[in-house]
Amino acid sequence: MVQARVGAEAVVQTLKARGLRVTPQRCAVYANLLRRTDHPTVEQILNDLNRELPVSSKATVYSSLQALRDVGLVREVLLQEGVSRYDAKVEPHHHFLCDRCGAIHDLPWAQFGELSLSVLPQGLRGVAYEVTVRGTCGDCGGMEA
Amino acid sequence: MVQARVGAEAVVQTLKARGLRVTPQRCAVYANLLRRTDHPTVEQILNDLNRELPVSSKATVYSSLQALRDVGLVREVLLQEGVSRYDAKVEPHHHFLCDRCGAIHDLPWAQFGELSLSVLPQGLRGVAYEVTVRGTCGDCGGMEA
């Protein structure tokens, strides 16, 4: 079986392996996500891409993200109301949400040790988990959001 | 200072304390949320309310929820893309999201012990956290979503 690799070249093999076409738009979206750590929205990705090479529409960014999610190269992050944000870091990790500026920072998986899902209430079977921390991030002056 | 209490009567005092008016709509929305544990959407709350007493509009449910959130009686749960779901349980707790039926179940705060936020990366100061578990819930036959 084909395992999705990380890194800029991974897109080509991974998309091909799934029978999806390798297009400059998909590569650009993935490259953009790889290069940033701020978990951008579709809007932000589009602006960033069009700054370099004004060849992309919002609908294409959506569809590229969909394709990249399908092959497991990208994940959606639901921490802010109203908008989806995206992340090229697919290994399990936790998130930190800054209450002042809205920034999302990654926290290493090992941050909290391993939590046990073996004893859950009433017939629930857990297969994955994630911790979300809220607070302030110091990077920001507290001016945004 | 006035502390928000839980329970059906809490709405009256809590709203008054904040200078907000006590209206039947706000009470009905809160009562509805108190009575259910399924973290309903606005749509679901509205349907449920109008089944009993067809006197409420979607806009009013939104604004009632806003008021109830402002006074700390209700919180918004962001676990499903596209819709906000609401919870009258405001004490800290964790959530379990069923991948099959989309149901959200509460997990007790003590489920995972106390996680330490004292050592976080690069100047991050954490003030709160929550664990989100995904899996299957057994209650569902796996027919929905």
Next chain:
DNA sequence: CTTTGTGCAAACGATTTGCAGGATG
């Protein structure tokens, strides 16, 4: 060449807003 993807614009659905009439304190 055949099929899938892009890009534009229209469609959609959740949430917000504007405003006139109604209820609250």
Next chain:
DNA sequence: CATCCTGCAAATCGTTTGCACAAAG
């Protein structure tokens, strides 16, 4: 009785969809 809230409809905004043209394999 002055102010805040409701409820309706229109406006917004993120996301999806339809379709003709372009590009990938």
